[in-house]
Amino acid sequence: MSTTSIPTNTKWWNGGRSPFNISYGKVMMWYFLMSDAFTFGAFLISYGTIRFSVNHWADPNQVFNAFPFAGHANLPLAFVSLMTFILIFSSVTMVLAVHEGHKMNRRGVEKYMILTILGGLAFLGCQAWEWTHMITGDHAVLVNGEIEKWGTTVTKNPWGPHVMHEGQLVSTPGPIAFGGYFFGITGFHGFHVFSGVIINLVMLIKTRLGHFDQRGHYEMIEKAGLYWHFVDLVWVFVFLCFYLV
């Protein structure tokens, strides 16, 4: 469909054309995302280093086993799977919006941008529930010979090794780093989702106002899409590092 295919033996760097044959804006978005990947990578590797350096780490199947309205049912991996599928699906609607943009179909772009924004909001809602559930939890923890009820926060980790206490197996305080890494990294990711939703909202408004039709192309949707897919990409790794292994 493109009018011109890449000429062979083109001297890309001689001026007059974009060396990578894509627009400046898209190249810079890619380089921003690469730097962001290093930021997230540094966080996750730091988390991995600390996790490797201690003898006991919280078991994700024990920590993340709750589901809204399911009471105390033991459902490991269930809620986070829902969050993962929400994000994958919103990535699909985003790429469909980009696809409609290539066809200059304003109605289609609007429809899929709305779906993408709804997906982002659903994910943020899930994360808000998960954080609230963790922070307000009350797990029996043996502290200085006394049973205390702890939630998971940046200063308290009730997921330490189990010991026998008065005939019962109870938890002891775990490495304090757990809450800091969990809330820090999922929070940084959640903030990316939040800003992605804002960017997508701006794009939706600009689409409705017909700005991209006047401009003659929907490249801004593509750039917003790159950011949104990156957020999904990071989640794939957060999902791996915090919930699966």
Added chain:
Amino acid sequence: MSSNVSSPEITHTPEHASGTGRIWKTFWVLSALTVIELGLGYFLYWKHGQLSYGFTLSTKLLIAALTLAKAYYIVSIFMHLGDEIRNMIMTIIVPLLLFVWFIAAFLWDGNAWKNLRNTDAGSRPAQTEQHQLHPVEKNAKP
């Protein structure tokens, strides 16, 4: 079709299929990979404490490999990086190769740190393995 209206310097726009078949196919691939990851995750959960350390580690590495496959599909198809010209792909992929060394070096260091702690910097043998030290209660009350 006016495919390069955004700038006269750009002579090429990636081939955009008229249909959405490739997008949905990628969606199903990503979903299937996620379901396999979850299956392996549940397998590790159910067999907790019954598997050897090496087997558990290999399963976790397999899950990590599946995650990399998902990352490949997202970047290559959803982000259309696979449709860009080779030079562009390389400026993104080559710097990311630093991660190979970052991950190896830092996890190695974390493990070395643990050994130093458990052996008082090598002055005594380590007591026991971690999974024998802390038997994790199964089906623990939340």
